[in-house]
Amino acid sequence: MWNVGLQDDRYQFSEINQHTILADKQRLNTFAAYVDDAWSITPWLKANIGVRLQGYGSDGETKIAIEPRASLPFLIAKRTSLKASYARMSQGMQLLTSGNLIAPSEIWVPFYKGMDLGISDQVSLGFSHDFNNGIQFSIEGYYKWLDNR
Numbered sequence: 001m002w003n004v005g006l007q008d009d010r011y012q013f014s015e016i017n018q019h020t021i022l023a024d025k026q027r028l029n030t031f032a033a034y035v036d037d038a039w040s041i042t043p044w045l046k047a048n049i050g051v052r053l054q055g056y057g058s059d060g061e062t063k064i065a066i067e068p069r070a071s072l073p074f075l076i077a078k079r080t081s082l083k084a085s086y087a088r089m090s091q092g093m094q095l096l097t098s099g100n101l102i103a104p105s106e107i108w109v110p111f112y113k114g115m116d117l118g119i120s121d122q123v124s125l126g127f128s129h130d131f132n133n134g135i136q137f138s139i140e141g142y143y144k145w146l147d148n149r
Helices: 015-023
Strands: 031-044 045-057 061-079 079-090 092-099 105-110 118-130 138-148
Touching: none
Parallel strands: none
Antiparallel strands: 031 045, 045 061, 061 079, 079 118, 092 105, 118 138
């Protein structure tokens, strides 16, 4: 058995599986559909809400991820605004790293049977100001949670 560095027993492979996963060509087929809508709730508050349907196909298995998104721009003054947003994102590829081999390596592989998609949830808050001379100042911070990495 060898561990690919993910510190999780689910990602240890026997020698037979190692050749199957790392030596054979793996394909990842993807498809996506997205819909969103924008609303003016008040003259100073707008909302943009949407959802993306992301599909992945690999190793004879298909997985679907629903990815909601929302953005709320809030106009403080004529040229100054705050914006809060949320987004969920998925990934059908996983990075396998190993320091146990002769040379450290990183290999991207598509998900395979029994492996979950990588999921992240991100929230952000930003500030923006437009100056009279056409220059815009903006700053934004975010926090991201990862699952199945």
